[in-house]
Amino acid sequence: MMTDGGIGALERELRTSRQMFRAAFHAAATGKAIVDVTGICVEVNASLAALLGHAPDALAGMHFADFTHPHDIRADLHLFEEVMRGERDSYQMEKRYLHKDGGIVHVLLTATVVREEDGTPISFLSEVVDLTERLEARQALQEANSRLQHQVVTDHLTGLYNRRGFEEALAGPLGHQASLLLIDLDHFKHINDRLGHRAGDMVLAEVGRRLPRQIRDGDVVARVGGDEFGIIMHHADRALAERTAARIVKQLGTVYEVDGAFAHIGASVGVSCTEDGDVSLRELVCRADEALYAAKRAGRSRWQLAA
Structure with a gap:
């Protein structure tokens, strides 16, 4: 039987864990989002909002398809639905988001599901890494190789x-x-x-x-x-x-x-x-x-x- 003191200690531990998670979530240099099982963004950190050109709270309440490039929606939804059916617990993909100004943002998305003890999905934790510099470096390397091949x-x-x-x-x-x-x-x-x-x-x-x-x-x-x-x-x-x-x-x-x-x-x-x-x-x-x-x-x- 747990005493009042034991219950209080557990509550403090849970509260500390939640505070640490929220601090890490909002301070992260990479984009992060909590997405519900319908695909609606419950919470988005400042890094992801800035990456897409929005105010920190502007993306909350939006479906992730609303700011996904139309050509990438089907692939993302397919993986999302596989998680919902219990066929996987996470997925990773390179995709394109739509910036507020209409531009395209290339990212690496990692989405991991949080489940109840019985396996029922509760929400998704998404991590979004900006691939812009990586793709620019890759393109620069390809162009350099192309120039070298041309010279040869x-x-x-x-x-x-x-x-x-x-x-x-x-x-x-x-x-x-x-x-x-x-x-x-x-x-x-x-x-x-x-x-x-x-x-x-x-x-x-x-x-x-x-x-x-x-x-x-x-x-x-x-x-x-x-x-x-x-x-x-x-x-x-x-x-x-x-x-x-x-x-x-x-x-x-x-x-x-x-x-x-x-x-x-x-x-x-x-x-x-x-x-x-x-x-x-x-x-x-x-x-x-x-x-x-x-x-x-x-x-x-x-x-x-x-x-």
Whole structure:
């Protein structure tokens, strides 16, 4: 039998526990909420209110769906209902809340149920961690990796893919129709010998600007050597490849202005095509290479289709 003194001590212990809980709840740097079994917020701490742009007591009485992003409500309610059915005691999910100003707040929600002795749910204790900085750091890392990858496969002089980028593109799927063009600049050595390597670099940079204008978005164009370039054209038949090669010969053969001087070069192009994907891209390279040297032997500044 418990004495009056024992009962008083127990009450003081319970009161102290409740006070400690409330102090920790309201002083927590992370967002916290007490939610009833219908999803209504009974109490929300200042950190969660501030995270969502509300006054400390503004969220009390609101259903959590009222400030959950519409695309995340179904997943949250599904987990909530699993707890109510006794299938789990807690759940955790990344979700989006709606800020008072209309913005989106990315958070990590952990919701834990409090039950009666018989297992009946009484309420939920939710903890909300702001993921904004984590997501920004993740995005910054992804962007940095993307920039690094871009630098690895990009030729610094022309801005086109480099040989590595071209090799990676060659490893991709061929598709039903594909064409490959290899381009070699004619008489480019004369530019370096007569005007210097700086002038040669300026001509190469101009070639890097002219070539992409002759192809479609999605085609791959690369500088694969000193004055050698390659183009991969997916879903491109022979007629399109031939028209493209003719434009390239014409456009790369027009005059280049270099520091007030005028430079003249030409371009020889080897073309290979497949209509039914029966060869690999690397086989197309070999065929285009043979056609390129055939064009050079025939007098340069022209294009040649692989046999």
